[in-house]
Amino acid sequence: MKTIIEPFKIKAVEPIRFTTKEERTTLLKKAGYNPFSIHADDVLIDLLTDSGTSAMSSEQWAGIMLGDESYAGSKSFYKFDSAVKKITGLKNVIPTHQGRASEKILFTVLGGKGKYFCSNTHFDTTRANVEYSGAEAVDFMTEVGKHPEMKADFKGNMDTEALESFIKKTGAENIPLVLMTVTNNSGGGQPVSMQNIKDARKICDKYGIPFFLDACRFAENAYFIKRREKGYENKSPLEIAQEMFSYVDGCTMSAKKDAFANIGGFLAMNDDNIAMLCRNLLIVTEGFTTYGGLAGRDLEAIAQGLVEILDEHYLEYRIRCVEYLGEKLVNNNVPILEPPGGHAIYLDAIRFAPHIPQYQFPGQSIVCELYLEGGIRACEIGSVMFGKDLPDGTHISPAMELVRMAIPRRVYTQSHFDYMIEVIIDVYNQRKNLRGMKITEEAPMLRHFTAKFDYVD
Ligand code: F0G
Numbered sequence: 001m002k003t004i005i006e007p008f009k010i011k012a013v014e015p016i017r018f019t020t021k022e023e024r025t026t027l028l029k030k031a032g033y034n035p036f037s038i039h040a041d042d043v044l045i046d047l048l049t050d051s052g053t054s055a056m057s058s059e060q061w062a063g064i065m066l067g068d069e070s071y072a073g074s075k076s077f078y079k080f081d082s083a084v085k086k087i088t089g090l091k092n093v094i095p096t097h098q099g100r101a102s103e104k105i106l107f108t109v110l111g112g113k114g115k116y117f118c119s120n121t122h123f124d125t126t127r128a129n130v131e132y133s134g135a136e137a138v139d140f141m142t143e144v145g146k147h148p149e150m151k152a153d154f155k156g157n158m159d160t161e162a163l164e165s166f167i168k169k170t171g172a173e174n175i176p177l178v179l180m181t182v183t184n185n186s187g188g189g190q191p192v193s194m195q196n197i198k199d200a201r202k203i204c205d206k207y208g209i210p211f212f213l214d215a216c217r218f219a220e221n222a223y224f225i226k227r228r229e230k231g232y233e234n235k236s237p238l239e240i241a242q243e244m245f246s247y248v249d250g251c252t253m254s255a256k257k258d259a260f261a262n263i264g265g266f267l268a269m270n271d272d273n274i275a276m277l278c279r280n281l282l283i284v285t286e287g288f289t290t291y292g293g294l295a296g297r298d299l300e301a302i303a304q305g306l307v308e309i310l311d312e313h314y315l316e317y318r319i320r321c322v323e324y325l326g327e328k329l330v331n332n333n334v335p336i337l338e339p340p341g342g343h344a345i346y347l348d349a350i351r352f353a354p355h356i357p358q359y360q361f362p363g364q365s366i367v368c369e370l371y372l373e374g375g376i377r378a379c380e381i382g383s384v385m386f387g388k389d390l391p392d393g394t395h396i397s398p399a400m401e402l403v404r405m406a407i408p409r410r411v412y413t414q415s416h417f418d419y420m421i422e423v424i425i426d427v428y429n430q431r432k433n434l435r436g437m438k439i440t441e442e443a444p445m446l447r448h449f450t451a452k453f454d455y456v457d
Pocket of ligand 1 (some may be wrong): 216264
């Protein structure tokens, strides 16, 4: 088989700025050892997120010029509306400025004290929006999904047996929604099988609970189903995506991921009543129902992005990029979450730096070293993001301690990947020098964005 190549030519380029290790040492210290506080201009390869960082196509940029900026009923909205409906088949499509705006609206309408939302894994903003409404977010990961070193085809799946016992115990009337995240971002960008979606649907039907997708990376998930699930080999990614959505009552979506847009999202559902309440709230917080916090040109970019994201050549290249990075790291004994997921490689910080206890944030220490060594910006997904400190000083650690290197869509070439591999291997070879860290300042919610750190003595 020949090399899988980028299925595009590059028409516009954006220079990246080189810094010296001495400069990076000063910059990192100034940022309180939190890469979220580093200026992007001081980053060489930015793997902080795959969200909003995609390179748009010439067709998308052409769409930007076609944007109809009418306040109500713009042509661009109807293009967006039909692009979403073609894939999801959902009746009410509500544009929002990004995924978390959809979450805020949905959980404000359905949430509140005494309610429980169930998911394979809630993403951090999703969990925060559930909790902000007064409700609780409960995750049902499968056992295999909790072990970075174990390989399985669909590690993003929900433990549907655990879901059903929870429903029986808690009472269906207290569970307004089950939300399946595809792919499972916090669980390692791992896919969810069609069978698991069907199983969850069945349970939701049995207890009369609405079932939604957090669809941010629906196209990557569809491609994994094509590659790994029996019976889907000859189906197109669009057909698979349509089937995934056919099992749900609604979805939240960040168009900053699998719609190649720099901003945007939507909330979609079949229920007219809930949609009416969501649209009311949309008008208060986002904007009128046909633009929802976006410009007409953004709606154009999303509509076109939703077509391009399901191109099979693109998806093959996309998944191969991540797999290539993972493969080279594994060949050099670097511990990663296996198998590689759809949008990112996750370093397994517990095996990478076993001499640093979880309460001293081994992932954050690796993140800092990747920046110092090679100007690469990654993101800790472990005790900084999900750990909790009890009033008695006990530290509750999450199941996994990961460092996420998220790959922006259509942005980096193979030599960028080879450079990333060199830097990560260098950091791994010098792993004994990694030091534990402590938090010196933190916010009460989503502390990872703004916390400041220092090394422990
Ligand atoms: N759900 C999932 C699974 C996500 O990964 C994200 C965002 C959101 C919801 C929220 O969407 O950013 O448009 O408000 N994830 C980004 C990330 C930020 O880096 O993984 P948003």
